Amino acid sequence: MGNPMTAAIVTGGASNIGWAIARRFAATHQVLIADLREPAEPLPPGAAYLRTDITDASACAAMVAHARTLGPVAAVVHSAAITAPATPIEAIPVDEWRRLVDVNLTGAFLVARAAIPALRESRGTMVLVSSRAARVGYAALDASPGGTKAHYCASKAAVISLTRSLAVELAPSQVRVNGLAPGSIEGAMIPRERWPALAARIPLGRLGKPEEIADAAWFLCSDAASYITGHVLDANGGTWMN
Amino acid sequence: MKRFVDRVVVITAAGRGIGRATALRFAREGARVYVADADADALAEAGGEAARSGSRLATLAMDCTDEASIRAGVASVLAREGRVDVLVNNAGGSLHTPYRFLDESDDDWKRVFDLNLMGTVWACRTVLPAMVANGGGRIVNLGSKAGQYASLIAGANYAAAKGAIASLTRQLAMEFGPSGITVNCVCPGVVLTERTSRLWAERRTPEERARVLGEIPLRRHATAEDIAGAVTFFAGDDAAFITGATLDVNGGQAMA
Numbered sequence: 471m472g473n474p475m476t477a478a479i480v481t482g483g484a485s486n487i488g489w490a491i492a493r494r495f496a497a498t499h500q501v502l503i504a505d506l507r508e509p510a511e512p513l514p515p516g517a518a519y520l521r522t523d524i525t526d527a528s529a530c531a532a533m534v535a536h537a538r539t540l541g542p543v544a545a546v547v548h549s550a551a552i553t554a555p556a557t558p559i560e561a562i563p564v565d566e567w568r569r570l571v572d573v574n575l576t577g578a579f580l581v582a583r584a585a586i587p588a589l590r591e592s593r594g595t596m597v598l599v600s601s602r603a604a605r606v607g608y609a610a611l612d613a614s615p616g617g618t619k620a621h622y623c624a625s626k627a628a629v630i631s632l633t634r635s636l637a638v639e640l641a642p643s644q645v646r647v648n649g650l651a652p653g654s655i656e657g658a659m660i661p662r663e664r665w666p667a668l669a670a671r672i673p674l675g676r677l678g679k680p681e682e683i684a685d686a687a688w689f690l691c692s693d694a695a696s697y698i699t700g701h702v703l704d705a706n707g708g709t710w711m712n
Numbered sequence: 713m714k715r716f717v718d719r720v721v722v723i724t725a726a727g728r729g730i731g732r733a734t735a736l737r738f739a740r741e742g743a744r745v746y747v748a749d750a751d752a753d754a755l756a757e758a759g760g761e762a763a764r765s766g767s768r769l770a771t772l773a774m775d776c777t778d779e780a781s782i783r784a785g786v787a788s789v790l791a792r793e794g795r796v797d798v799l800v801n802n803a804g805g806s807l808h809t810p811y812r813f814l815d816e817s818d819d820d821w822k823r824v825f826d827l828n829l830m831g832t833v834w835a836c837r838t839v840l841p842a843m844v845a846n847g848g849g850r851i852v853n854l855g856s857k858a859g860q861y862a863s864l865i866a867g868a869n870y871a872a873a874k875g876a877i878a879s880l881t882r883q884l885a886m887e888f889g890p891s892g893i894t895v896n897c898v899c900p901g902v903v904l905t906e907r908t909s910r911l912w913a914e915r916r917t918p919e920e921r922a923r924v925l926g927e928i929p930l931r932r933h934a935t936a937e938d939i940a941g942a943v944t945f946f947a948g949d950d951a952a953f954i955t956g957a958t959l960d961v962n963g964g965q966a967m968a
Protein backbone atom coordinates (compact mmCIF):
# COMPACT_ATOMS: atom_id res chain seq x y z
CA MET A 471 0.00 0.00 0.00
CA GLY A 472 1.20 3.43 -0.89
CA ASN A 473 4.44 4.44 -2.44
CA PRO A 474 6.67 7.46 -2.06
CA MET A 475 4.75 9.11 -4.89
CA THR A 476 1.36 9.01 -3.14
CA ALA A 477 0.13 11.37 -0.47
CA ALA A 478 -1.51 10.69 2.89
CA ILE A 479 -3.26 13.28 5.03
CA VAL A 480 -3.16 12.86 8.80
CA THR A 481 -5.34 15.33 10.67
CA GLY A 482 -4.40 15.91 14.28
CA GLY A 483 -1.04 14.57 13.20
CA ALA A 484 1.16 16.79 15.35
CA SER A 485 0.93 14.87 18.62
CA ASN A 486 -0.05 11.66 20.40
CA ILE A 487 -1.84 9.07 18.24
CA GLY A 488 -1.88 11.35 15.19
CA TRP A 489 1.88 11.84 15.39
CA ALA A 490 2.44 8.08 15.55
CA ILE A 491 0.18 7.65 12.52
CA ALA A 492 2.05 10.34 10.61
CA ARG A 493 5.38 8.67 11.36
CA ARG A 494 4.10 5.23 10.30
CA PHE A 495 2.69 6.52 7.02
CA ALA A 496 5.80 8.60 6.31
CA ALA A 497 7.61 5.34 5.54
CA THR A 498 5.35 4.75 2.55
CA HIS A 499 3.77 8.08 1.63
CA GLN A 500 4.30 11.80 1.33
CA VAL A 501 2.52 12.69 4.55
CA LEU A 502 0.73 15.96 5.15
CA ILE A 503 0.31 16.60 8.86
CA ALA A 504 -2.72 18.83 9.28
CA ASP A 505 -3.06 20.25 12.76
CA LEU A 506 -3.65 23.48 14.63
CA ARG A 507 -0.24 23.22 16.26
CA GLU A 508 3.13 22.30 14.80
CA PRO A 509 4.71 19.03 15.91
CA ALA A 510 7.07 19.47 18.84
CA GLU A 511 9.55 17.09 17.24
CA PRO A 512 11.27 17.32 13.84
CA LEU A 513 9.12 16.13 10.94
CA PRO A 514 9.87 12.64 9.65
CA PRO A 515 11.49 12.56 6.20
CA GLY A 516 8.86 12.95 3.51
CA ALA A 517 6.39 14.71 5.78
CA ALA A 518 5.05 18.25 5.53
CA TYR A 519 3.03 20.30 8.01
CA LEU A 520 0.10 22.59 7.28
CA ARG A 521 -1.65 24.57 9.97
CA THR A 522 -5.26 23.46 9.62
CA ASP A 523 -8.43 24.26 11.51
CA ILE A 524 -10.69 21.34 10.62
CA THR A 525 -13.80 23.29 11.66
CA ASP A 526 -13.16 25.67 8.77
CA ALA A 527 -14.34 24.33 5.40
CA SER A 528 -11.94 26.51 3.43
CA ALA A 529 -9.02 25.30 5.56
CA CYS A 530 -10.02 21.69 4.81
CA ALA A 531 -10.12 22.51 1.10
CA ALA A 532 -6.67 24.08 1.34
CA MET A 533 -5.41 20.99 3.17
CA VAL A 534 -6.54 18.69 0.38
CA ALA A 535 -5.18 21.05 -2.27
CA HIS A 536 -1.81 21.03 -0.52
CA ALA A 537 -1.83 17.22 -0.29
CA ARG A 538 -2.56 16.97 -4.02
CA THR A 539 0.68 18.84 -4.71
CA LEU A 540 2.50 15.99 -2.95
CA GLY A 541 0.87 13.22 -5.00
CA PRO A 542 -2.41 11.39 -5.53
CA VAL A 543 -4.19 11.23 -2.16
CA ALA A 544 -4.12 7.52 -1.34
CA ALA A 545 -5.06 7.76 2.33
CA VAL A 546 -6.73 10.13 4.75
CA VAL A 547 -6.54 9.39 8.45
CA HIS A 548 -8.73 11.71 10.43
CA SER A 549 -7.39 11.75 13.98
CA ALA A 550 -8.02 15.34 15.07
CA ALA A 551 -10.31 15.67 18.06
CA ILE A 552 -10.66 17.46 21.35
CA THR A 553 -11.93 16.44 24.74
CA ALA A 554 -13.21 18.29 27.77
CA PRO A 555 -13.20 17.95 31.56
CA ALA A 556 -15.26 15.17 33.13
CA THR A 557 -18.40 16.97 34.24
CA PRO A 558 -21.81 15.58 35.15
CA ILE A 559 -24.18 15.89 32.20
CA GLU A 560 -26.43 18.37 33.95
CA ALA A 561 -23.45 20.68 34.46
CA ILE A 562 -22.02 20.58 30.92
CA PRO A 563 -22.22 24.10 29.47
CA VAL A 564 -24.05 24.07 26.16
CA ASP A 565 -21.21 26.01 24.53
CA GLU A 566 -18.79 23.29 25.54
CA TRP A 567 -21.13 20.61 24.16
CA ARG A 568 -21.40 22.48 20.87
CA ARG A 569 -17.65 22.97 20.72
CA LEU A 570 -16.97 19.20 21.01
CA VAL A 571 -19.60 18.33 18.45
CA ASP A 572 -18.27 21.04 16.16
CA VAL A 573 -14.67 19.80 16.29
CA ASN A 574 -15.17 16.04 16.64
CA LEU A 575 -18.19 15.49 14.40
CA THR A 576 -18.56 18.46 12.07
CA GLY A 577 -14.78 18.53 11.70
CA ALA A 578 -14.83 14.90 10.56
CA PHE A 579 -17.57 15.73 8.08
CA LEU A 580 -15.67 18.74 6.71
CA VAL A 581 -12.43 16.76 6.35
CA ALA A 582 -14.25 13.90 4.61
CA ARG A 583 -16.25 16.20 2.35
CA ALA A 584 -13.13 18.04 1.25
CA ALA A 585 -11.23 14.81 0.63
CA ILE A 586 -13.90 12.88 -1.29
CA PRO A 587 -13.03 14.11 -4.79
CA ALA A 588 -9.33 13.36 -4.29
CA LEU A 589 -10.11 9.94 -2.79
CA ARG A 590 -12.42 9.05 -5.68
CA GLU A 591 -9.76 10.00 -8.20
CA SER A 592 -7.09 7.84 -6.59
CA ARG A 593 -9.40 5.07 -5.30
CA GLY A 594 -7.94 5.94 -1.94
CA THR A 595 -9.07 4.99 1.52
CA MET A 596 -10.05 6.83 4.68
CA VAL A 597 -9.89 6.00 8.36
CA LEU A 598 -11.75 7.99 10.99
CA VAL A 599 -10.48 7.69 14.53
CA SER A 600 -13.37 7.22 16.93
CA SER A 601 -12.96 5.89 20.46
CA ARG A 602 -13.94 3.13 22.82
CA ALA A 603 -15.90 5.93 24.50
CA ALA A 604 -18.37 5.71 21.61
CA ARG A 605 -19.02 2.07 22.46
CA VAL A 606 -19.39 2.24 26.22
CA GLY A 607 -20.68 5.71 27.10
CA TYR A 608 -17.72 6.84 29.21
CA ALA A 609 -14.39 8.26 28.18
CA ALA A 610 -12.05 6.74 30.79
CA LEU A 611 -12.04 3.24 32.25
CA ASP A 612 -11.95 4.75 35.74
CA ALA A 613 -14.66 7.33 35.05
CA SER A 614 -16.99 8.07 37.90
CA PRO A 615 -20.74 8.04 37.31
CA GLY A 616 -20.57 11.83 37.52
CA GLY A 617 -18.04 12.30 34.76
CA THR A 618 -18.45 10.24 31.62
CA LYS A 619 -17.70 13.12 29.20
CA ALA A 620 -21.04 12.57 27.50
CA HIS A 621 -20.29 15.10 24.79
CA TYR A 622 -17.02 13.40 23.89
CA CYS A 623 -18.72 9.97 23.84
CA ALA A 624 -21.64 11.17 21.74
CA SER A 625 -19.44 13.00 19.25
CA LYS A 626 -17.24 9.93 18.80
CA ALA A 627 -20.29 7.69 18.37
CA ALA A 628 -21.52 10.03 15.67
CA VAL A 629 -18.16 9.60 13.92
CA ILE A 630 -18.93 5.86 13.69
CA SER A 631 -22.25 6.58 12.04
CA LEU A 632 -20.60 9.02 9.64
CA THR A 633 -18.01 6.35 8.83
CA ARG A 634 -20.73 3.93 7.76
CA SER A 635 -22.53 6.52 5.62
CA LEU A 636 -19.25 7.42 3.93
CA ALA A 637 -18.53 3.71 3.36
CA VAL A 638 -21.88 3.18 1.65
CA GLU A 639 -21.66 6.30 -0.50
CA LEU A 640 -18.04 5.89 -1.58
CA ALA A 641 -17.90 2.12 -2.09
CA PRO A 642 -19.11 2.30 -5.71
CA SER A 643 -16.00 4.40 -6.38
CA GLN A 644 -13.90 1.67 -4.71
CA VAL A 645 -13.08 4.05 -1.86
CA ARG A 646 -13.05 2.20 1.46
CA VAL A 647 -13.87 4.01 4.70
CA ASN A 648 -13.36 2.48 8.13
CA GLY A 649 -13.33 3.53 11.75
CA LEU A 650 -10.81 2.86 14.48
CA ALA A 651 -11.72 2.87 18.16
CA PRO A 652 -8.71 3.10 20.49
CA GLY A 653 -9.02 2.26 24.17
CA SER A 654 -6.72 3.64 26.87
CA ILE A 655 -3.55 4.80 25.14
CA GLU A 656 -0.31 6.05 26.67
CA GLY A 657 0.26 9.74 26.11
CA ALA A 658 -0.54 13.19 27.32
CA MET A 659 -4.29 12.53 27.41
CA ILE A 660 -3.91 10.27 30.49
CA PRO A 661 -1.62 11.34 33.38
CA ARG A 662 1.06 8.72 33.97
CA GLU A 663 0.11 8.21 37.63
CA ARG A 664 -3.21 6.73 36.49
CA TRP A 665 -1.66 4.16 34.14
CA PRO A 666 -1.17 1.30 36.64
CA ALA A 667 -4.78 1.44 37.90
CA LEU A 668 -6.07 1.53 34.34
CA ALA A 669 -3.79 -1.32 33.26
CA ALA A 670 -5.29 -3.50 35.98
CA ARG A 671 -8.67 -3.18 34.23
CA ILE A 672 -7.37 -4.14 30.78
CA PRO A 673 -7.22 -7.85 29.83
CA LEU A 674 -3.83 -7.41 28.17
CA GLY A 675 -2.63 -5.79 31.42
CA ARG A 676 -1.30 -2.59 29.90
CA LEU A 677 -2.26 0.56 28.09
CA GLY A 678 -1.83 0.71 24.35
CA LYS A 679 0.93 2.67 22.69
CA PRO A 680 0.20 5.34 20.06
CA GLU A 681 2.27 3.27 17.61
CA GLU A 682 -0.17 0.37 18.02
CA ILE A 683 -3.05 2.56 16.92
CA ALA A 684 -0.94 3.72 14.00
CA ASP A 685 -0.35 0.07 13.08
CA ALA A 686 -4.10 -0.60 13.05
CA ALA A 687 -4.76 2.51 10.93
CA TRP A 688 -2.07 1.41 8.52
CA PHE A 689 -3.66 -2.03 8.20
CA LEU A 690 -7.08 -0.56 7.42
CA CYS A 691 -5.52 1.56 4.67
CA SER A 692 -3.49 -1.33 3.25
CA ASP A 693 -4.37 -3.78 0.50
CA ALA A 694 -4.63 -6.48 3.20
CA ALA A 695 -7.93 -4.79 4.13
CA SER A 696 -9.18 -4.60 0.54
CA TYR A 697 -12.63 -6.09 1.32
CA ILE A 698 -13.13 -4.25 4.61
CA THR A 699 -15.30 -1.15 4.54
CA GLY A 700 -17.70 0.41 7.02
CA HIS A 701 -16.05 -1.51 9.84
CA VAL A 702 -14.95 -0.09 13.18
CA LEU A 703 -11.85 -1.81 14.48
CA ASP A 704 -11.46 -1.83 18.26
CA ALA A 705 -7.88 -1.54 19.54
CA ASN A 706 -8.40 -1.54 23.29
CA GLY A 707 -6.56 -4.49 24.83
CA GLY A 708 -9.81 -6.37 25.30
CA THR A 709 -11.64 -3.81 27.44
CA TRP A 710 -14.67 -3.74 25.15
CA MET A 711 -15.30 -6.54 22.73
CA ASN A 712 -17.70 -6.47 19.83
CA MET B 713 7.19 -7.79 3.71
CA LYS B 714 8.29 -10.69 5.92
CA ARG B 715 6.35 -10.35 9.14
CA PHE B 716 6.48 -13.93 10.33
CA VAL B 717 10.07 -15.10 9.93
CA ASP B 718 10.50 -18.33 11.92
CA ARG B 719 7.14 -18.04 13.65
CA VAL B 720 5.35 -21.34 14.03
CA VAL B 721 1.83 -21.20 12.60
CA VAL B 722 -0.79 -23.96 12.70
CA ILE B 723 -3.86 -23.59 10.46
CA THR B 724 -6.70 -26.07 10.63
CA ALA B 725 -8.51 -27.32 7.52
CA ALA B 726 -6.12 -25.41 5.33
CA GLY B 727 -5.88 -27.81 2.40
CA ARG B 728 -8.20 -25.67 0.29
CA GLY B 729 -9.96 -22.33 0.08
CA ILE B 730 -9.49 -19.63 2.68
CA GLY B 731 -7.19 -21.80 4.79
CA ARG B 732 -4.86 -22.56 1.91
CA ALA B 733 -4.68 -18.91 0.81
CA THR B 734 -3.91 -17.92 4.41
CA ALA B 735 -1.27 -20.62 4.77
CA LEU B 736 0.43 -19.51 1.56
CA ARG B 737 0.41 -15.92 2.75
CA PHE B 738 2.04 -16.86 6.06
CA ALA B 739 4.59 -18.99 4.22
CA ARG B 740 5.46 -16.18 1.80
CA GLU B 741 6.13 -13.98 4.81
CA GLY B 742 8.60 -16.38 6.35
CA ALA B 743 6.48 -18.44 8.77
CA ARG B 744 6.97 -22.10 9.51
CA VAL B 745 3.45 -23.14 8.54
CA TYR B 746 1.72 -26.36 9.46
CA VAL B 747 -1.31 -27.03 7.31
CA ALA B 748 -3.72 -29.42 9.01
CA ASP B 749 -6.36 -31.22 6.99
CA ALA B 750 -7.99 -34.64 6.71
CA ASP B 751 -7.90 -34.52 2.91
CA ALA B 752 -4.55 -35.92 1.74
CA ASP B 753 -5.09 -34.77 -1.85
CA ALA B 754 -5.80 -31.22 -0.74
CA LEU B 755 -2.69 -31.24 1.45
CA ALA B 756 -0.59 -32.43 -1.46
CA GLU B 757 -2.03 -29.73 -3.74
CA ALA B 758 -1.44 -27.03 -1.13
CA GLY B 759 2.15 -28.21 -0.67
CA GLY B 760 2.66 -28.20 -4.43
CA GLU B 761 1.26 -24.70 -4.78
CA ALA B 762 3.60 -23.44 -2.07
CA ALA B 763 6.60 -25.11 -3.73
CA ARG B 764 5.75 -23.52 -7.08
CA SER B 765 5.77 -20.09 -5.45
CA GLY B 766 9.10 -20.76 -3.76
CA SER B 767 7.80 -21.27 -0.23
CA ARG B 768 7.13 -24.31 1.90
CA LEU B 769 4.21 -25.74 3.86
CA ALA B 770 4.49 -28.60 6.30
CA THR B 771 1.41 -30.80 6.27
CA LEU B 772 -0.42 -32.49 9.13
CA ALA B 773 -3.00 -35.21 8.59
CA MET B 774 -5.70 -34.09 11.00
CA ASP B 775 -9.42 -34.68 11.39
CA CYS B 776 -10.56 -31.32 12.73
CA THR B 777 -13.79 -32.84 14.08
CA ASP B 778 -11.90 -35.25 16.34
CA GLU B 779 -10.23 -34.09 19.55
CA ALA B 780 -7.72 -36.94 19.63
CA SER B 781 -6.63 -36.21 16.09
CA ILE B 782 -6.22 -32.49 16.84
CA ARG B 783 -4.28 -33.30 20.01
CA ALA B 784 -1.95 -35.67 18.18
CA GLY B 785 -1.34 -33.16 15.38
CA VAL B 786 -0.56 -30.28 17.71
CA ALA B 787 1.65 -32.54 19.85
CA SER B 788 3.73 -33.41 16.81
CA VAL B 789 4.23 -29.70 16.04
CA LEU B 790 5.20 -29.00 19.65
CA ALA B 791 7.62 -31.93 19.63
CA ARG B 792 9.32 -30.62 16.51
CA GLU B 793 9.19 -26.86 17.14
CA GLY B 794 8.80 -26.53 20.90
CA ARG B 795 6.07 -23.93 20.51
CA VAL B 796 3.11 -22.67 18.49
CA ASP B 797 3.15 -18.90 17.97
CA VAL B 798 -0.05 -18.64 15.96
CA LEU B 799 -3.11 -20.87 15.80
CA VAL B 800 -5.66 -20.18 13.07
CA ASN B 801 -8.93 -22.02 13.62
CA ASN B 802 -10.12 -22.13 10.06
CA ALA B 803 -11.99 -25.43 10.11
CA GLY B 804 -15.66 -24.89 9.44
CA GLY B 805 -18.59 -25.22 7.10
CA SER B 806 -22.23 -26.18 7.02
CA LEU B 807 -21.60 -29.73 5.70
CA HIS B 808 -24.43 -29.32 3.22
CA THR B 809 -26.97 -29.63 6.02
CA PRO B 810 -30.44 -28.18 5.27
CA TYR B 811 -30.90 -24.44 5.00
CA ARG B 812 -34.34 -24.48 6.62
CA PHE B 813 -34.36 -24.69 10.41
CA LEU B 814 -37.34 -27.06 10.54
CA ASP B 815 -35.52 -29.46 8.23
CA GLU B 816 -32.37 -29.65 10.38
CA SER B 817 -32.00 -32.76 12.53
CA ASP B 818 -30.16 -33.06 15.83
CA ASP B 819 -27.45 -34.89 13.96
CA ASP B 820 -27.13 -31.93 11.54
CA TRP B 821 -26.66 -29.65 14.54
CA LYS B 822 -24.15 -31.94 16.21
CA ARG B 823 -21.99 -32.42 13.14
CA VAL B 824 -21.90 -28.70 12.33
CA PHE B 825 -21.18 -27.76 15.95
CA ASP B 826 -18.41 -30.36 16.15
CA LEU B 827 -16.73 -29.07 13.02
CA ASN B 828 -17.09 -25.34 13.72
CA LEU B 829 -17.30 -24.76 17.45
CA MET B 830 -15.90 -27.86 19.12
CA GLY B 831 -13.04 -28.12 16.62
CA THR B 832 -12.07 -24.59 17.65
CA VAL B 833 -12.51 -25.41 21.34
CA TRP B 834 -10.38 -28.55 21.06
CA ALA B 835 -7.61 -26.81 19.15
CA CYS B 836 -7.54 -23.90 21.65
CA ARG B 837 -7.53 -26.31 24.59
CA THR B 838 -4.58 -28.14 23.09
CA VAL B 839 -2.49 -25.12 22.12
CA LEU B 840 -3.17 -22.66 24.96
CA PRO B 841 -1.08 -24.37 27.67
CA ALA B 842 1.95 -24.25 25.36
CA MET B 843 1.27 -20.59 24.52
CA VAL B 844 0.97 -19.72 28.21
CA ALA B 845 4.24 -21.53 28.95
CA ASN B 846 5.88 -19.68 26.07
CA GLY B 847 4.76 -16.28 27.38
CA GLY B 848 2.30 -15.41 24.63
CA GLY B 849 0.73 -16.23 21.32
CA ARG B 850 -1.94 -15.40 18.81
CA ILE B 851 -5.18 -17.19 18.14
CA VAL B 852 -7.28 -16.18 15.15
CA ASN B 853 -10.72 -17.75 14.86
CA LEU B 854 -12.81 -17.78 11.73
CA GLY B 855 -16.30 -16.57 12.51
CA SER B 856 -18.67 -15.52 9.77
CA LYS B 857 -21.12 -12.85 8.73
CA ALA B 858 -23.59 -15.68 9.32
CA GLY B 859 -22.78 -15.62 13.03
CA GLN B 860 -22.99 -11.83 13.39
CA TYR B 861 -26.06 -11.17 11.28
CA ALA B 862 -27.56 -14.10 9.32
CA SER B 863 -26.75 -16.33 6.37
CA LEU B 864 -28.30 -16.55 2.93
CA ILE B 865 -26.82 -19.97 2.15
CA ALA B 866 -26.25 -21.84 5.40
CA GLY B 867 -28.76 -22.78 8.07
CA ALA B 868 -29.35 -21.90 11.71
CA ASN B 869 -26.93 -24.55 12.94
CA TYR B 870 -24.05 -22.93 11.07
CA ALA B 871 -25.04 -19.36 12.06
CA ALA B 872 -25.34 -20.38 15.72
CA ALA B 873 -22.00 -22.18 15.69
CA LYS B 874 -20.26 -19.17 14.14
CA GLY B 875 -21.94 -16.86 16.65
CA ALA B 876 -20.64 -19.09 19.41
CA ILE B 877 -17.12 -18.78 18.00
CA ALA B 878 -17.35 -14.99 18.38
CA SER B 879 -18.45 -15.44 22.01
CA LEU B 880 -15.69 -17.95 22.64
CA THR B 881 -13.22 -15.45 21.18
CA ARG B 882 -14.23 -12.74 23.66
CA GLN B 883 -14.12 -15.04 26.67
CA LEU B 884 -10.71 -16.48 25.79
CA ALA B 885 -9.40 -12.97 25.09
CA MET B 886 -10.36 -11.91 28.61
CA GLU B 887 -9.08 -15.06 30.28
CA PHE B 888 -5.75 -15.31 28.44
CA GLY B 889 -4.95 -11.60 27.95
CA PRO B 890 -2.86 -11.55 31.14
CA SER B 891 -0.73 -14.32 29.61
CA GLY B 892 0.08 -12.15 26.61
CA ILE B 893 -2.19 -14.08 24.27
CA THR B 894 -4.52 -12.27 21.92
CA VAL B 895 -7.64 -13.97 20.58
CA ASN B 896 -9.51 -12.39 17.70
CA CYS B 897 -12.12 -13.36 15.16
CA VAL B 898 -12.37 -12.68 11.43
CA CYS B 899 -15.93 -12.67 10.06
CA PRO B 900 -16.01 -13.08 6.28
CA GLY B 901 -19.00 -12.45 4.09
CA VAL B 902 -19.60 -14.96 1.32
CA VAL B 903 -16.32 -16.18 -0.15
CA LEU B 904 -17.02 -18.03 -3.37
CA THR B 905 -14.82 -21.07 -2.94
CA GLU B 906 -15.57 -24.34 -4.70
CA ARG B 907 -17.82 -25.43 -1.85
CA THR B 908 -19.75 -22.21 -1.26
CA SER B 909 -20.22 -21.58 -4.99
CA ARG B 910 -22.29 -24.75 -5.13
CA LEU B 911 -24.47 -23.69 -2.17
CA TRP B 912 -24.82 -20.20 -3.57
CA ALA B 913 -26.07 -21.59 -6.91
CA GLU B 914 -28.36 -24.15 -5.26
CA ARG B 915 -29.99 -21.97 -2.66
CA ARG B 916 -30.42 -18.60 -4.38
CA THR B 917 -32.00 -17.81 -7.74
CA PRO B 918 -29.97 -15.86 -10.31
CA GLU B 919 -32.16 -12.84 -9.51
CA GLU B 920 -31.49 -13.16 -5.79
CA ARG B 921 -27.78 -13.58 -6.40
CA ALA B 922 -27.67 -10.44 -8.54
CA ARG B 923 -29.67 -8.47 -5.97
CA VAL B 924 -27.41 -9.48 -3.09
CA LEU B 925 -24.32 -8.59 -5.04
CA GLY B 926 -25.86 -5.21 -5.86
CA GLU B 927 -26.45 -4.61 -2.15
CA ILE B 928 -22.82 -5.18 -1.16
CA PRO B 929 -21.28 -1.70 -1.17
CA LEU B 930 -18.04 -2.91 -2.77
CA ARG B 931 -20.13 -4.81 -5.39
CA ARG B 932 -18.20 -8.06 -5.20
CA HIS B 933 -17.83 -11.13 -3.01
CA ALA B 934 -14.79 -11.73 -0.85
CA THR B 935 -11.80 -13.63 -2.14
CA ALA B 936 -9.78 -16.04 -0.05
CA GLU B 937 -6.93 -13.52 -0.24
CA ASP B 938 -9.14 -10.83 1.32
CA ILE B 939 -9.59 -13.09 4.33
CA ALA B 940 -5.91 -14.04 4.46
CA GLY B 941 -5.05 -10.34 4.77
CA ALA B 942 -7.26 -9.96 7.82
CA VAL B 943 -6.06 -13.17 9.49
CA THR B 944 -2.40 -12.31 9.06
CA PHE B 945 -3.07 -8.82 10.44
CA PHE B 946 -4.37 -10.28 13.70
CA ALA B 947 -1.44 -12.71 13.80
CA GLY B 948 1.16 -9.99 13.27
CA ASP B 949 2.80 -7.34 15.39
CA ASP B 950 0.54 -4.60 14.03
CA ALA B 951 -2.39 -6.01 16.04
CA ALA B 952 -0.52 -6.25 19.35
CA PHE B 953 -3.10 -4.24 21.34
CA ILE B 954 -6.15 -5.78 19.70
CA THR B 955 -7.86 -8.67 21.45
CA GLY B 956 -11.41 -9.94 21.66
CA ALA B 957 -12.22 -8.14 18.42
CA THR B 958 -14.30 -9.36 15.52
CA LEU B 959 -13.31 -7.99 12.15
CA ASP B 960 -15.96 -7.90 9.43
CA VAL B 961 -14.55 -8.64 6.00
CA ASN B 962 -17.76 -8.34 4.04
CA GLY B 963 -17.40 -5.40 1.65
CA GLY B 964 -19.71 -3.29 3.81
CA GLN B 965 -22.65 -5.72 3.46
CA ALA B 966 -23.27 -5.40 7.20
CA MET B 967 -21.52 -2.90 9.44
CA ALA B 968 -20.88 -3.06 13.18
